[in-house]
Amino acid sequence: MIKKLLLILLCFSLFPLSACYDAVEIDDLAYVVAMGIDKGDSKTFRITLQYAVPLNIASGIEGSPGEEAPLTSLTVEADSLHTALNDANGKIAKTTALSHLNLLLLGDGAATQDLGYLKDELLSLPDLPKTACLALCGGLAADKLAAVSSPLERNPSRYYADFFQNDVSGYELSRTVSAFLRPDTDTALPYLEPGEAFEIAGMAILKEHTLYKIYPKQDILLLNILRGNTKDLKYETPNGIYRIDARTAPEISIRPEEVPVVSVTLDLTGEPLSGKDFLFQDSKKASTELSDNLKKDLLQFLNKMTKDDIDLLNLSDRIKKHFLTEKELKAYAPREKYSHSVFSVKVHFRNTKTD
């Protein structure tokens, strides 16, 4: 019994013996809130690390340190993210920590190369939160991050999270690192225009981890409607502006015929907010006006995607249920037939003002 007790005590004594081995004090860490990735001049990457300055975030009294910039940036060139972080650690007096990273911004120069390598690099960084937002900007990511002023928010980390994930404009296109890690799907990222303005100007489409097309801002709205992210959206027709909500999730079905036949049914509710008088006087006319315009826009958007061979609705995944084995699916070659797809869109709109 005494022997067993001694053995157990010996076991537990190992834990305090480790003392402060591997201990990391919070004061020794520098927290990165945003990371910009550009194409390097002499090396593969030009990485900009935007650090939070906690002292300047904490206080907001005039004349106090809180009036100083809450962010500071450091740019390094390296062949891998690991080397970049190592180089950055050599330039600052603290250890770089990625655990609070909220934004990963890709410059369009970096994104025109195959970003598959970046995926592997991201996976190998254990403390990088896979829930960080991913966006793409025109020009250099370093310049864009340097121009961020985070209006109405001293905490830049919260600013990025709110900007990309809690957007209320209807142009939200929340893409996280984990979505980017998913193989074989086309990815749409929020696109920020070159220049100092920090606002979403459209969506950048990555195909096989390479920047392929940039679509205008209006298309984000249509994509959100098709994906069922329709909550309090403002939709504009030639005669007025409507508020629309989804009553049920969109029904998207695809039939594997000679060419794929895709039917989309939307069940929406809402009301006209402003515009011509007839929208408020004749509810049926207002509903028809919205349904016709939305149908036209959606068809145009869907045809544009197929023409560009972009599959943001995962139609090539949806078709899989019609096949029993991967061999049969491969024989049908849905991806090759996708560009000839035929679409039909039905929009049911219930006007809450008068119906």
Place this chain on the structure above:
Amino acid sequence: MNSTKNISRTQGICLGVNLLCNKLFLLTPAFFIGNAGSGALFSVLTVYAIAFLFFSLFFKKTDGDLFALMKKMWFQRTFHFLSFLLTLFCCVVNFSLLIYFLKATVFPKSPYLFLALPFALCMGVCAKNGMKSVAGTAGFFVPFLFTIPLLLLATTVKNFDLTQLFPLFGKGVKAIFLNGVFMLSSLFEVLVLFYLPAFYPKQKLAGIVRPTLAISCLLYLLIIGSVLLLGNSHTAGHAFSLLQTGFSGRNDGIFLLIYTLSGMLYLASMLFFSAEMFQKAFPLPTKNVLFLPLTLLIVLYSEITFLNQEGQAFLKNAGLMLWLMPFSVPFLFLLFAKNKKELKHD
């Protein structure tokens, strides 16, 4: 038989479930999904159907005591020795995996031995305390294993992509049903259950094996199903690290705790049984002296395989043949047993 050595039925089931399901938290989902694609769930069902069929046949012919079948000492000793080698091999692989996982996720800068030694010590002490201690710990801990699939389901259900289940038969019927035989290696630890009658003498082994298979089948379906439906991850641990939930933040910590405890329990049980097998292969009066050298062997050999990529590849390929021991060898004994009427004691 000393009654203090006996274990209860629940403890036996918990021990079996932990042995079968420990690997499930790391590599097994990738193994099944890689083999059958979107038909991985059918593959799991096939593997379990074969296992159930085998045991139904086995329990029909015997009362579960495999060693009563092996009348000749030569067969029995060879079987014990081969079982010992394979169990030790499983210990080495799982020990390496556990330490590698800890090193890759939470302690990247810690040296291998620093991580390995506390685990080795706990494993050795737990195994040396005997079957009662190992099974008691299993009886207490194993219900917590369900936290992982339940938490995974609760936090990931909104990210599930049902299209990942199609095409229904994935890489084809052959990949699911014929390769299912090789996939039986994931249930290799069933072998250990043949050694349980020594600690569970009064009741039939079927009372442990059938619930063990049913519960572990449920865990396999839940975890492999979740990983498959998420589409962008290969292991339960990876799935946890990709998600952020509103009510509890990231759940990696819970996963890490449960996986580590389950791994410890697995290693302690396997170490205990490998000592038991060694004792039976070379009839020894006691197995207590074996724990220290076996623990050291596991630590040192796993460090070698840990550092050696070729060693890891060898272990991975050799693993495919593991099903031969628990499934085909007892089956052959059943088939060629001379006096089949003598197989049942009662």
